[in-house]
Amino acid sequence: MDPSSASADGGNPAKAAETAARPRGRSAPRNPERTAASILAAAIREFAEKGFDGARVDVIARRAGTNKRMLYHYYGDKEALYLRVLEEAYGSIRFAERRLDLARRDPEEGIRELALFTWHYFVDHPEFLSLLGTENLMKARHLKRSATISAMHSNFITELSAVLQRGESMGVFKKGLDPIDVYLTIAALGFFYLSNRHTLSTIFRRDLEAPDQIHHWGEHVVATTLAAVKA
Structure with missing residues (x-):
């Protein structure tokens, strides 16, 4: 891990996950609340369309513009x-x-x-x-x-x-x-x-x-x- 990244995140797991989720080469303000809300909105659509068994965590993460690591960080497992x-x-x-x-x-x-x-x-x-x-x-x-x-x-x-x-x-x-x-x-x-x-x-x-x-x-x-x- 880049020491400068650890310093910038201040040891905060949420900020570290945000940094990992952000596409490389881009800078974006960290907004954990917005990320969590995006994941939830994407999950509502996915579960409503495909049911519990048919819904996929990776699709939810992609719809939310993030990754599975962030999803698990904010919400735990699929259930x-x-x-x-x-x-x-x-x-x-x-x-x-x-x-x-x-x-x-x-x-x-x-x-x-x-x-x-x-x-x-x-x-x-x-x-x-x-x-x-x-x-x-x-x-x-x-x-x-x-x-x-x-x-x-x-x-x-x-x-x-x-x-x-x-x-x-x-x-x-x-x-x-x-x-x-x-x-x-x-x-x-x-x-x-x-x-x-x-x-x-x-x-x-x-x-x-x-x-x-x-x-x-x-x-x-x-x-x-x-x-x-x-x-």
């Missing part, structure tokens, strides 16, 4: 990276849901907005559904090891439960609604449609990916969910 991808996928939808501000909305409006948000999130983020499908095939083997996933969803369910309880106290929602049942209703209506859109479009000779059909189904999800919860 650890895949778990981080799952946590990022779930974290993104939970974070986006906060913008709905359900606690400040009229209960009926809140459920409508949650249903529409979930539907359009699924439409706009096919990688999310692909990752869920892959992990379900493996019976949530990786997700069970997550230290953060339960708390992430617990906060969401607590907020949804508060909306349902307010609706109940106002006499507009049924008594004793289970927030998990309500969310499963919303998610199932969207997931089944999108997961089977190609076969269903062929069977029924209706283009389920057409914009008017996407809009129509979103309104159907809302109507079905409200019918299930209203008193």
Whole structure:
């Protein structure tokens, strides 16, 4: 190893890995956070497209503009990276849901907005559904090891439960609604449609990916969910 490189890196393993990953003859500012984010983004695409077994670490590194040494430095092995991808996928939808501000909305409006948000999130983020499908095939083997996933969803369910309880106290929602049942209703209506859109479009000779059909189904999800919860 070049002594000058060791001195420049100050003995920092992350900086040393950055230096090794950088193409020779080029100078670039060290940015570990950006490198880690690039690896994660590339991993999301690779795992969504090819599943866990089909995804390759060297392809992820190449997509991220780095090498496997950097990938292993930041995320460990393939399984650890895949778990981080799952946590990022779930974290993104939970974070986006906060913008709905359900606690400040009229209960009926809140459920409508949650249903529409979930539907359009699924439409706009096919990688999310692909990752869920892959992990379900493996019976949530990786997700069970997550230290953060339960708390992430617990906060969401607590907020949804508060909306349902307010609706109940106002006499507009049924008594004793289970927030998990309500969310499963919303998610199932969207997931089944999108997961089977190609076969269903062929069977029924209706283009389920057409914009008017996407809009129509979103309104159907809302109507079905409200019918299930209203008193």
